[in-house]
Amino acid sequence: MALLITKKCINCDMCEPECPNQAISMGADIYQIDADRCTECIGHYETPTCQKVCPIPNTIIINPAHQESEEQLWDKFVLLHHADKI
Numbered sequence: 001m002a003l004l005i006t007k008k009c010i011n012c013d014m015c016e017p018e019c020p021n022q023a024i025s026m027g028a029d030i031y032q033i034d035a036d037r038c039t040e041c042i043g044h045y046e047t048p049t050c051q052k053v054c055p056i057p058n059t060i061i062i063n064p065a066h067q068e069s070e071e072q073l074w075d076k077f078v079l080l081h082h083a084d085k086i
């Protein structure tokens, strides 16, 4: 599943540079996650690093609109980082 940034975001800028997939960017009011680029950090970290660095608890949550299996997340990782080697 991709993750989602909720309205609790205070635009502290901590998460954006930490994302290994460049999935986080500033939206109209708060930061947002591109679901097509978020792999839950699979292939890079044990746990979602944006959640780890966010200072406001429960601001970054599972995106219910983007349910994906672990296999689908791995496929996304390969497409994002190793497409040239397929």
Ligand code: SF4
Pocket (backbone or CB within 6 Å): 003, 018, 019, 020, 021, 022, 023, 024, 033, 037, 038, 039, 040, 041, 042, 048, 049, 050, 051
């Ligand atoms: Fe980026 Fe990982 Fe957060 Fe997804 S979970 S937005 S890949 S840092």
Ligand code: SF4
Pocket (backbone or CB within 6 Å): 005, 008, 009, 010, 011, 012, 013, 014, 015, 016, 031, 053, 054, 055, 056, 059, 060
């Ligand atoms: Fe918003 Fe949390 Fe990212 Fe800071 S780390 S910009 S509060 S989502």
